[in-house]
Amino acid sequence: MSEEEARKAFQEIRWADTKGEPVCPRCACMAVYGYKTRPLFKCKGCDHQFSVTSGTIFASRKLPVSTYLLAIAIFVNAAKGHSALQLSRDLDCQYKTAYVMAHKIREALASEQQDMTMEGTVEVDGAYFGGHLKPANWKENRIDRRLAKNQNGKRRVVVIMRERGGRTLPFVFKTEGESVPTIEARVHPNAIIHADEAVHWDRLHMFYLTKRINHQESYSDGDACTNQAESFFSRLRRAEIGTHHHIAGPYLEAYAAEIAWREDHRRVSNGEQFLIATNAALAHPVSRQWKGYWQKGR
Numbered sequence: 001m002s003e004e005e006a007r008k009a010f011q012e013i014r015w016a017d018t019k020g021e022p023v024c025p026r027c028a029c030m031a032v033y034g035y036k037t038r039p040l041f042k043c044k045g046c047d048h049q050f051s052v053t054s055g056t057i058f059a060s061r062k063l064p065v066s067t068y069l070l071a072i073a074i075f076v077n078a079a080k081g082h083s084a085l086q087l088s089r090d091l092d093c094q095y096k097t098a099y100v101m102a103h104k105i106r107e108a109l110a111s112e113q114q115d116m117t118m119e120g121t122v123e124v125d126g127a128y129f130g131g132h133l134k135p136a137n138w139k140e141n142r143i144d145r146r147l148a149k150n151q152n153g154k155r156r157v158v159v160i161m162r163e164r165g166g167r168t169l170p171f172v173f174k175t176e177g178e179s180v181p182t183i184e185a186r187v188h189p190n191a192i193i194h195a196d197e198a199v200h201w202d203r204l205h206m207f208y209l210t211k212r213i214n215h216q217e218s219y220s221d222g223d224a225c226t227n228q229a230e231s232f233f234s235r236l237r238r239a240e241i242g243t244h245h246h247i248a249g250p251y252l253e254a255y256a257a258e259i260a261w262r263e264d265h266r267r268v269s270n271g272e273q274f275l276i277a278t279n280a281a282l283a284h285p286v287s288r289q290w291k292g293y294w295q296k297g298r
């Protein structure tokens with residue numbers, strides 16, 4: 001795709017309502033000048049000068065527009081996620097650039113989940129990530145890594161709420177039990193919850209009709225199961241082991257949200273996934289977290 005075609009494609013996605021005709025992002029005015037020599041627009045109403053990516057998550061970009069289109073296409077096609085190192089090789093750009101670009105795409109995709117609530121049948125489950133301690137070399141120096149006093153405090157649990165035939169909503173906590181208030185806030189009181197035998201889910205019975213499955217006995221007893229939640233964790237675990245190798249720490253929630261998006265759109269064609277992701281990126285405002293990330297002295 002030539003740069004001009006790529007810009008045209010971006011325009012058509014960002015300003016779909018006006019069939020690709022630019023609209024001023026500052027005052028929503030449609031009377032806009034174009035320039036012959038530069039790919040910029042100027043608003044007749046407020047004199048604001050803008051490009052096709054101004055005011056979106058890709059604002060202040062330095063690479064050609066076609067690179068961003070390619071980045072989104074590569075990103076959505078990777079079922080288990082795509083590492084920044086690999087993306088930098090695909091796009092022939094620096095690792096730091098690819099790292100921030102991938103996180104911006106993740107942030108835009110996660111915006112779908114911001115105010116999402118669940119109803120109907122909802123599966124709830126948690127899985128632990130991070131905080132790995134390497135066992136000591138000599139057997140006599142090894143410690144019991146299961147004990148809290150011997151852990152490094154970095155282990156976190158991703159708790160998932162998954163609507164049957166609907167959407168997926170992940171959150172990160174220190175312990176599974178801490179997630180109950182969030183579940184209460186996000187799941188409609190009329191919903192039926194399916195959870196496993198872990199004791200901290202007992203509290204869910206106070207708020208919901210809750211069905212329990214004892215995983216020591218079976219994964220599905222014909223009445224209760226959390227297999228949909230498990231398949232989310234399977235994909236997240238594959239992203240951890242196969243792609244990123246390390247997804248714990250401050251960005252665990254971002255990776256979990258990305259995998260939830262992938263699970264929810266797994267039956268949608270690649271072309272449609274690409275359109276949804278590009279749309280999300282162009283509808284998402286400038287990222288407070290990722291704008292100028294490497295200039296903040298990291």
Ligand SMILES: [Zn+2]
Pocket residue numbers: 024025026027028029043044045046047048
């Ligand atoms: Zn304007």
